[in-house]
Amino acid sequence: MLEARFETPLANCEAATGTYVSLREIGERGMIDLRGSAGDKKFLAAAKAVLEVDLPKQPRTSATWGDIRVFWLSPDQWLITCPRARAQDLSEALSAELAGVHSLAVNVSDMRAIIRLEGEGVREVVMKGTSIDLTHGDYPPGSVRRMRFAEIAALLHVVEDNVIDIYVFRSYAHYAWEFLRKAARKGSEVRVFPKAV
C-alpha cells in the first residue's frame, strides 16, 4: 500500500552549485496565516496569549519570541512562522482563543516554499528580480515585505544583513529556485551597489 509522505517543495530541485551566494531550501517550517483587526484589543490580547509576543503593528516589521516569528503583512494580516511540528497545535490554539472575535487563523504550512540566500551580495541577487532598492536603509535585518519578484508574488524577509529568506507560493517554487540559481551564478556579480546602511 502506498503511504503519503511529506516532501518539501524543492526536494527534487537541482542543487545550487557555482553560485556566489549560497542558496538552500528551508523545508521544515510551519506557517500560520492570521487575520484580524489591529484596532481590536480583544484580538490582539488573544493572539498574544497564545504566541507570547505582541503582533507587530509597524508596517514591514517582524517580531520574534523563541521559535516563533510574526511577520507584518498588512494592517489586518500577519504570517506566523514556527517549527513545522507545532503549526497545527498553534493554529488550533489560536482559533480556540480567538473564538467570538472576528478573525481567522489557518495553518498554511504547505502553501509556500522558502529559499534562503546567504553570503556577501545577497541583496544584489534579489534586486535582479525586483524593482525595490535593498541597499536603502529601509531594509534592516528583521524587515519584511511582499513584493513582485521575477514577475511573481513573493515575500521578502531580511534575516540578517547578508541573509535573506524568500517565500514563494509552492507552485512557483521550482521557477523561483531556477531564477535565483541563474541570478546568483558566479561571474554575474554586479558589485555596483553601495553596502546597505
Place this chain on the structure above:
Amino acid sequence: MIVVTCPVCGIKGDETDFHYGGQAHVRRPATTDPVNITDEEQRDYLFIRHNPKGLHFERWRCDRGCGKWFHAARDTVTLDFKAFYGITELPPVELQQQAKGPWADYFQSRAKAR
C-alpha cells in the same frame, strides 16, 4: 516608469508593484436616491470618466505589497505624484482647491456635509 508610494505600508516601488484602479471619488447616484435616478446619471456613473490634462485623482492598490487600496493625486502631464492618501480620506486642502471638473463639485459637497 512612475514611482508609487503606498500610504498604508510605506513601500516605494515602480508601478508593476501596484495596480491602477481608475478615477477616484466617483459618486454613485443610486446611493443617495435609488428611486429617482435617471438613465443618464447611471450611465455617467458607470462609464463617463474625466480625462483632464493636469491634476488627476485616482485609485491604486498596493498589489504585491500589503494589498490595500489607496488614493493618489497625479499630474497627467509630468506624471508627478502630488499626494498619496488613504482610501477613506480626501486629498490635502491645497489639492482640493486646485481640483477641477467633477472633483471640485465632489470636494465642495463633502466640505459642506462636514
